[in-house]
Amino acid sequence: MSHGSSPAAWTAVLVSLAGFLIGGIALIPEPNWVLFTIGVVLAVGALPLGKVMSVAGYGTSRVKDH
Numbered sequence: 001m002s003h004g005s006s007p008a009a010w011t012a013v014l015v016s017l018a019g020f021l022i023g024g025i026a027l028i029p030e031p032n033w034v035l036f037t038i039g040v041v042l043a044v045g046a047l048p049l050g051k052v053m054s055v056a057g058y059g060t061s062r063v064k065d066h
Contacts, residue, residue, distance in 0.1 A: 008059040012050025019043030 023039025026032045053059065 006054070006058060006060045008050050008053035008056075011053055011058075012046045015049060016043050016046035019046065 019039045019042030021039070022042065023036050026035035026039055050059075
């Protein structure tokens with residue numbers, strides 16, 4: 001069983017983490033709202049990106065191996 005360990009899942013997680021990191025850094029010294037918005041778009045856009053990659057064949061199959 002792979003537990004979702006696929007290129008689609010890893011890409012979605014890494015893009016989401018990058019978005020949170022960019023958004024968080026943008027708020028530290030003096031709020032940079034443009035950079036914060038870029039971070040939010042990345043973090044939210046990671047979900048559809050993972051879904052598209054999964055549909056394209058980079059996800060795990062849902063067939064259970066017994």
